[in-house]
Amino acid sequence: MKLIPILFSLLFAISIKSLGQESNGTVNSLVAAENYFSALTKKNGSKDGFLKVSDDETIIFRPDAVKVKNFYGKGTMDGPGQLSWVPVFARISQSGDWGFTTGPYTFLNGANASYGQYVSIWKTDYKGVWKLAINLSIAHQKPLNLPALSFTEAKNIKFFEQISQARLKQRREIITTTDKLFSNTLINDQPLAHDIFLSEDARFLFPGEEPIIGKARINNFLGKNQMSIESEPLSADRALGSDLAYSLGIAYITRRKVTTKYHYIRIWESQEERKWNVILEIYSPSGNQ
Secondary structure, eight states: OTHHHHHHHHHHHHHHHHHTTBOOSSHHHHHHHHHHHHHHHHHHOHHHHHHHHEEEEEEEESSSEEEHHHHTOTTOOOOSSEEEEOOOEEEEOTTSSEEEEEEEEEEEETTEEEEEEEEEEEEEOTTSBEEEEEEEEEEESSOOSOOOOEEEOOOOOOOOOOOSHHHHHHHHHHHHHHHHHHHHHHHHOHHHHHHHHEEEEEEEEOTTSOOEESHHHHHHHHHHTTEEEEEEEEEEEEOTTSSEEEEEEEEEEEETTEEEEEEEEEEEEEOGGGOEEEEEEEEEEOSOO
């Protein structure tokens, strides 16, 4: 009888490994990729976990941007402690080639534990295998709230797959231009910028804080803490399905008259009448202050 649970566990592990590698066009395959990544890291350490899901272009922030294969070069060893995380919010593009997840992480080092939130952006390679594109995280105290799961399938809307390099560049430039407009509006009128560019249920991830969810709560948090944001987009990418994108850049956030440099990622979603809105923002301190 003991063989049954052992066999079940083996089959489950094999299925998770398979699901964790390929996109089938559903958000479940994206969540499985993230769970596979987390399980690898928890079992074998960060170096093995990151290297197995990354390609030559994968970027992580430690605390500044670095390619995974450069950070985990020859001779690099994992330090003590065990890292694990759980995706609780995920979106996938209707083209099935692009998506992101976010959720809480825990780092255990002996009797000590630290907590935070991560964001992972994923893209498929030419074989349809999920590869980590970008990973960024923030730290905060032990969470007081139990997060609700939100895994949403892409809308079934017809799209035209543009694959010429000129057209792909043009599509990325639209996101960069939109982010620049958002950034300029933030300087002149921060509440107005958020009213125009944030979705109603946007998520704001900031060091020391659990996720702040909802446009009104974000504005209240920034106002209460006397925070102003100046941001500069540096790059952008967009799914072939034309419904999801991200912008990445540098931000200077002044909080009670003290200014700190951050890296940021904004996840954009094409919403009503093809209007791009931010559904998630994460700010992580730069190592170059």
